Amino acid sequence: MSFPIILGTDISGVVEAAAEDVRDFAVGDEVFGMVRFPGMAESAAYAEYVAAPASHLALKPAGIDHAQAAGAPMAGLTAWQFLIELGHREANPLQPEEHRPVPLNGKKVLVNGAAGGVGHLAVQLAKWQGAHVIAVASGKHESFLRQLGADEFIDYTKSNPEDLAHDLDLVLDTLGGPTTGRFLRTLKRGGALFPVFLGFSDAEEAAKLGIAVSTTQVRSNGPQLAELGRLLEDGTVRVAIDSTFPLAGAREAHERAARGHIQGKIVLTVQ
Ligand SMILES: NC(=O)c1ccc[n+]([C@@H]2O[C@H](COP(=O)([O-])OP(=O)(O)OC[C@H]3O[C@@H](n4cnc5c(N)ncnc54)[C@H](OP(=O)(O)O)[C@@H]3O)[C@@H](O)[C@H]2O)c1
Structure with a gap:
């Protein structure tokens, strides 16, 4: 460069x-x-x-x-390619497998970092697909996210979302990074964790819990x-x-x- x-x-x-x-x-x-x-x-x-x-x-x-x-x-x-359709067959630079979105209709989906660029569009796309959406953000974004269709809101400055959410089908963690593994215990067996940023390192626990972890680059x-x-x-x-x-x-x-x-x-x- x-x-x-x-x-x-x-x-x-x-x-x-x-x-x-x-x-x-x-x-x-x-x-x-x-x-x-x-x-x-x-x-x-x-x-x-x-x-x-x-x-x-x-x-x-x-x-x-x-x-x-x-x-x-x-x-x-980014929200589309994680949640709706990948839309290409290029090699995934972030993992050996192709990223595959999962069906969202009737599913319980948590979006972390929900008020940000990727998050607020992901909330709306998941709602459009028929999901029940839990939005995680700091408190000042609650009414904004509810207006966008979020069914539930967790203020991460007051409670840890991983202590409150459970039986989820999908977590889209727009923050990702080394803390993304804390969401594994919020997911059902057969659920999926999609970190949008690098740093996931709990593959063994994910396999034990039967949770698919997948990421991609837009x-x-x-x-x-x-x-x-x-x-x-x-x-x-x-x-x-x-x-x-x-x-x-x-x-x-x-x-x-x-x-x-x-x-x-x-x-x-x-x-
Ligand atoms: N994989 C890819 O191809 C791809 C593509 C695009 C972006 N990304 C990555 O995705 C990430 C998000 O991008 P973005 O554009 O959406 O960022 P952004 O617009 O800056 O939004 C980040 C949001 O996260 C919230 N946040 C901060 N700390 C939080 C916490 N501990 N828990 C929950 N929410 C928290 C922030 O607001 P509050 O703290 O007030 O809630 C903010 O609304 C970035 O790391 C970016 O590099 C990856």
Whole structure:
């Protein structure tokens, strides 16, 4: 990787020019997407103009603005590829097996880190699929998450979710990391733990308890974004905006991110 690099993966904007072989988009179309991910700093999305493969884009839902659409791609595709459909056959860089979503209809699903980018979209997708959803976040997010459809709420600053939740079918732990194994005892035999971040190290206990543990790395996928776009258009799913900053304020946006407790997405806006 050669420095300096331009950060960012997610965009929403208007097509300024299209290559001759592009069939699905034309100049003037409003599009959104997660560009070239995973890649080594090739996305370069913190910019006024971004070059993107057409296969990584979808038409922006007309009923939402560019800030909401720009908040959707990485978090939405992560939730989609963990919960709904992987959507590709590329090797999984995080484990030998392909990640396989599990059926959600009528299932008890806990989402940890539920108010964040991935979490708040995962809550809504799990509800859309017919799951009973338990959202775990700090207390200030309770009414937000209940409005998004969460059936139960656990404030992790007051109680340990692993002490309260039980007989779950699935835990989507958007925090992941070395503490993710504490959720094993909340799951039924035959249940699944999906850590979104690396660090799970309790494989032996998971095997003993009969719980499948699986993770994956999100990949750019325009057709999946088009499906998510339909849910954004009809209001089944909405992107919450934690805060917006002008492009020139990217530093302040990162400082906001570093303070944590994000509700939805932080978006950079371009005049
Ligand atoms: N595997 C992949 O391909 C992939 C893709 C995208 C993201 N990720 C990873 O997924 C993670 C989440 O990403 P994100 O964009 O959703 O992050 P985010 O927007 O920063 O959200 C994190 C959320 O976690 C909550 N939180 C913090 N500590 C918590 C705790 N102890 N228990 C429960 N909730 C807690 C925060 O708010 P409160 O503390 O106020 O509740 C915040 O809402 C990151 O580590 C990211 O790197 C992985």
